Amino acid sequence: MNIEMLLLIGTLALLDMFSPSIIGVSVYVLLVAKKQQIRLLLTYLMTVALFYFSTGIFLMLGLGVIFDPISNLLTSYSARFIMTIVGAILFIGSWLVPKRKANGAPKPKSLHVTSMVALGFTTSILEVATALPYFAAIGILTSNQLTFYEWLPLLAGYNLVMIAPGIILLCLHLLFRRFMNKPLRKIQTLFDQRTSSTLSWIMFFLGLILLINGGMF
Numbered sequence: 001m002n003i004e005m006l007l008l009i010g011t012l013a014l015l016d017m018f019s020p021s022i023i024g025v026s027v028y029v030l031l032v033a034k035k036q037q038i039r040l041l042l043t044y045l046m047t048v049a050l051f052y053f054s055t056g057i058f059l060m061l062g063l064g065v066i067f068d069p070i071s072n073l074l075t076s077y078s079a080r081f082i083m084t085i086v087g088a089i090l091f092i093g094s095w096l097v098p099k100r101k102a103n104g105a106p107k108p109k110s111l112h113v114t115s116m117v118a119l120g121f122t123t124s125i126l127e128v129a130t131a132l133p134y135f136a137a138i139g140i141l142t143s144n145q146l147t148f149y150e151w152l153p154l155l156a157g158y159n160l161v162m163i164a165p166g167i168i169l170l171c172l173h174l175l176f177r178r179f180m181n182k183p184l185r186k187i188q189t190l191f192d193q194r195t196s197s198t199l200s201w202i203m204f205f206l207g208l209i210l211l212i213n214g215g216m217f
Contacts, residue, residue, distance in 0.1 A: 026166035047120025087211035
């Protein structure tokens, strides 16, 4: 385990902090729920974290056979050349992503614990296929051939960072309830009218990481 790897994992975790679903649902619950805000929101956040954590463990244990031979090729000239090309494509493409309006963050049909669990699973299943930073982090952990007790806390920490925005918003709401209503509504409006900028930023940082690992810098 080295500092460079930890910095890469940390950067990818910070990218996943800007999940529209996590922030959007958190804001919605804090604005709409009149009772049990803490229980409802934590139920949703823990469902998402446990889903991704379980998925990460499955991938780390189940795909090692695939990643091990690949990791042996990562230091070759051809592999670094491919990483540089892909990184350049993502980096340049991040500036060319067309702006488009979205339908806003997903919202639960009812504010009950069971509905929050269902929403957590639903949003996670729908988004896991596009969780590029998470898959990149798992690839890095696997290629570094870490032991179980080394990568497990890193995976857990990654998922805690991913749901951190929801926890931070909850804490701010509890501490400054009278002053948080207006900022929360602004955030909700932003997400209801958001563009594809989230995808653009993900492509930008992933491209930059690949360029660095490819030896361009």
